[in-house]
Amino acid sequence: MATAATVGYRGPGLSQIDPDGDADSVIQIEGALDRLVLNRGTSLLYVFCGAEIGGNPGSAMGATTAWQLVLRLPREQFADLLTVIAARQLAEVDVPLDGLSRGKGAVRSASFHTEPVPCERGEDTDDV
Numbered sequence: 781m782a783t784a785a786t787v788g789y790r791g792p793g794l795s796q797i798d799p800d801g802d803a804d805s806v807i808q809i810e811g812a813l814d815r816l817v818l819n820r821g822t823s824l825l826y827v828f829c830g831a832e833i834g835g836n837p838g839s840a841m842g843a844t845t846a847w848q849l850v851l852r853l854p855r856e857q858f859a860d861l862l863t864v865i866a867a868r869q870l871a872e873v874d875v876p877l878d879g880l881s882r883g884k885g886a887v888r889s890a891s892f893h894t895e896p897v898p899c900e901r902g903e904d905t906d907d908v
Contacts, residue, residue, distance in 0.1 A: 785809045785865045805829065807858075807865060809873060813847065818883040822846040825873060829858035838887040840877055847883060849875060851890055861892055869894040 788806045807827040813820070824846045831837060831852035838851035853861065864870050874891040 784811065785870055787862065787865060805858075805862065807861060809865075809870070810846070811873060817847045818843040820845075820847045823849060825849045825851065825875070827851045827853060827858065827861060829853060829855055836886060837890055840880065840883060840885045840887065842883045849887060851875075851887060853890075864892065864894055871895045 786808050788808060809825040809827065811823055811825070813823050817823070820843045822845075826849070828851070831854050837853070838849060841848040841850055861870075870892060872893040874893070876888045877885045878888045879885040
């Protein structure tokens with residue numbers, strides 16, 4: 781899925797559930813799917829912080845106008861992804877799924893890819 785990403789922010793005093801709680805960021809990634817799912821060609825991926833390492837990373841939630849998936853990442857991985865998004869370097873997301881039925885199922889893993897740096901593409905960086 782090619783990507784456009786935004787970061788939402790929720791802080792103390794903004795949540796009716798926990799008005800004095802800690803600030804929280806949510807990453808929303810919208811992208812074009814490499815094949816249709818539920819006759820949808822786009823996907824919305826919501827990434828939250830707070831998963832345990834080795835736990836279930838998330839799930840596919842079905843579709844409205846776009847296919848929706850939800851992920852939770854451990855704090856360190858979430859921070860790494862947030863850095864990539866802030867630098868506008870996220871190029872592709874791979875999300876393999878298990879037990880997909882009617883657009884819903886468990887996310888097995890998620891991989892986030894950036895564009896290769898010039899030396900990885902074989903470009904000569906010595907030219908001035």
